[in-house]
Amino acid sequence: QVQLKESGPGLVQPSRTLSLTCTVSGFSLTSYAISWVRQPPGKGLEWIAAIWSGGSTDYNSALKSRLSISRDTSKNQVLLKMNSLQTEDTAMYFCARSEDYGGSDYWGQGVMVTVSS
Amino acid sequence: DTVLTQSPALAVSPGERVTISCRASESVSTGIHWYQQKPGQQPKLLIYGASNLKSGVPARFSGSGSGTDFTLTIDPVEADDTATYFCQQSWNDPLTFGSGTKLEIK
Numbered sequence: 001q002v003q004l005k006e007s008g009p010g011l012v013q014p015s016r017t018l019s020l021t022c023t024v025s026g027f028s029l030t031s032y033a034i035s036w037v038r039q040p041p042g043k044g045l046e047w048i049a050a051i052w053s054g055g056s057t058d059y060n061s062a063l064k065s066r067l068s069i070s071r072d073t074s075k076n077q078v079l080l081k082m083n084s085l086q087t088e089d090t091a092m093y094f095c096a097r098s099e100d101y102g103g104s105d106y107w108g109q110g111v112m113v114t115v116s117s
Numbered sequence: 118d119t120v121l122t123q124s125p126a127l128a129v130s131p132g133e134r135v136t137i138s139c140r141a142s143e144s145v146s147t148g149i150h151w152y153q154q155k156p157g158q159q160p161k162l163l164i165y166g167a168s169n170l171k172s173g174v175p176a177r178f179s180g181s182g183s184g185t186d187f188t189l190t191i192d193p194v195e196a197d198d199t200a201t202y203f204c205q206q207s208w209n210d211p212l213t214f215g216s217g218t219k220l221e222i223k
Contacts, residue, residue, distance in 0.1 A: 044203065045160065050212065096159075101148065
């Protein structure tokens, strides 16, 4: 069955780089897009980045200079890197599957990332 | 970027009909999707492409609209529908979410 699972450090120091991994099963990364979405505590959803089925990428305008998304199809993994972390980057980070430019029909449970010294 | 505007909160009684709106700052054709999120859970896709009901979602949920104005309708509302509802557009890059509408069932 379709599954997505996020992994990464729970705590990151300010100004450091965050690396998150989304490991998927039950489908091929060359057939579906993967998006990263984050949600600060008590706030709404913010779309961060996507890697489309063909391998092209898109980024949130405000975060673009700090982001990198890539994938390893042999490992069924999508990697998100965000540099220069600040306290406002504290959030639950989700990865989600969609058809290219479609709704996200499967989501991971999320990983909580806290930025603090 | 395309801004999606949602009213912050609504309160209705069980059995009533509720409409949740999402207005886009520019045309998104029918590239709007609706999600339900309950506290402590990941979002759940309800409607994709403005009006297509995701398999397994109760037919009480429906979506409509095109261009800049969209609506999610729940009819009739049940107590379990207490949640925050988000719209998302995937027509224009970058993708964006609305700020969410918190639905309270009285």
